[in-house]
Amino acid sequence: MVRTGRPREFDKDQALARALELFWSRGYGATSIQELVDALGVERGSLYGTFGDKRRFYLDAVRLYWDVYERHLVAALDTTPLLPALREVLTHPARLDELVSDVGVPQGCLVGNTTAELVPHDSEATEVVSRSYRRFTEVLTDALRRGQAAGEVTGNARPEDQAQLLLYVVQGLSLVSRAGLDRTAALAAIDTAIEALRA
Amino acid sequence: MVRTGRPREFDKDQALARALELFWSRGYGATSIQELVDALGVERGSLYGTFGDKRRFYLDAVRLYWDVYERHLVAALDTTPLLPALREVLTHPARLDELVSDVGVPQGCLVGNTTAELVPHDSEATEVVSRSYRRFTEVLTDALRRGQAAGEVTGNARPEDQAQLLLYVVQGLSLVSRAGLDRTAALAAIDTAIEALRA
DNA sequence: CGACTTCTTGAACGCGCTGTCAAGAAGTCG
DNA sequence: CGACTTCTTGACAGCGCGTTCAAGAAGTCG
Secondary structure, eight states, X not given: OOOOXXXXXXXXXXXXXXXXXXXXXXXXXXXXXXXXXXXXXXXXXXXXXXXXXXXXXXHHHHHHHHHHHHHHHHHHHSSSSHHHHHHHHHHTTTTTTSOTTOTTOOOXXXXXXXXXXXTTTOHHHHHHHHHHHHHXXXXXXXXXXXXXXXXXXXXXXXXXXXXXXXXXXXXXHHHHGGGOOOHHHHHHHXXXXXXXXXX | OOOOSSOOSSOHHHHHHHHHHHHHHHOSTTOOHHHHHHHHTOOHHHHHHHHOSHHHHHHHHHHHHHHHHHHHHHHHHSSSSHHHHHHHHHHTTTTTTSXXXXXXXXXXXXXXXXXXXXXXXXXXXXHHHHHHHHHHHHHHHHHHHHHHHTTSBOSSSOHHHHHHHHHHHHHHHHHHGGGOXXXXXXXXXXXXXXXXXXX
């Protein structure tokens, strides 16, 4: 079945990616449709016709964010030794390795931001966020299990519990960093967490 | 100097405390002045005359929240042994020890919520939040230093770094819990953190 | 070419919000 | 009592927001 009618003049995926950046840096409520119109170069009606209302648009952006992040996460943890890779994972969301003062740089983890802004009031957002957290702990649990089997990670605790704790650490770092980041202190704290995992 | 003019008909502190609960459970943006009027039984004009605009009102509530919390924190950590008290502190913000499903129960830590919603866009909010985080790590650092000196807490890491890490853990737990709390998993993760601190 | 479908454009609607203000009420002070 | 100050009340102004919609443009299909 060939698609008939006037063809879209903009790239849907590219528009969603651009919207993701805007939502990421400014948040859901603080991003107006007008700002999206200006940033994407697409008029209101076209956005509504393509993505539905603002909430749907935003949640689609969050889903895209998570899909990309999870792919990176799985790839990053598929290495030996595990702990250095884990250190990268923990420092990444707060962008400790880049210039934080960059203008327009997205702040923290979009899933965490969504949790703070829409959860638990919005049930669909709660689903998206919960699934992301579950996937994160699943991926980390697998990695930690491998690390324990290899004798690199301590067996003093269950991999599930270690993974859950690391979820808290990464989300906490991501959140607290918004208020200003002392890179040295943050890295020292992360290293403390990593060292506690060493066998 | 005696205060002249018509006396206020409501209790200012009590109104602020009630507003704090509302802001806490619904967030800054989602709490309208009208809701405050209804909940406090005080008309708009009186609120504006007493507390200034909404942002000031909110930030005053956050300051009150933190003052109360810090008093509790210092008192809770002034015990021996330290680790059980620390466990209480970590589980408290997410209210793991109470019924989470209670209607109207405030969600997470108000400072963390403020971080997500107003920081870094609002400089005054950023100050309030940063000061709270700094005080938290200072109080915890002191406690951990005592714990290390008493031989209860491991000396494998500096107290400052342990405290910073615990800030991340408590804020992460507080945030993630909004999306639904698996009490068993959360407690197991907290216990993992506590055990890692044991000498 | 003409019928049909889909996308584009930008004006306009309706709503809820924060913040203001004028008139009156309730006190103190001389 | 009369002047003065402060608080209360509720209407209302003004604004920005998300969303809709009608008219036109740009394609496909028979």
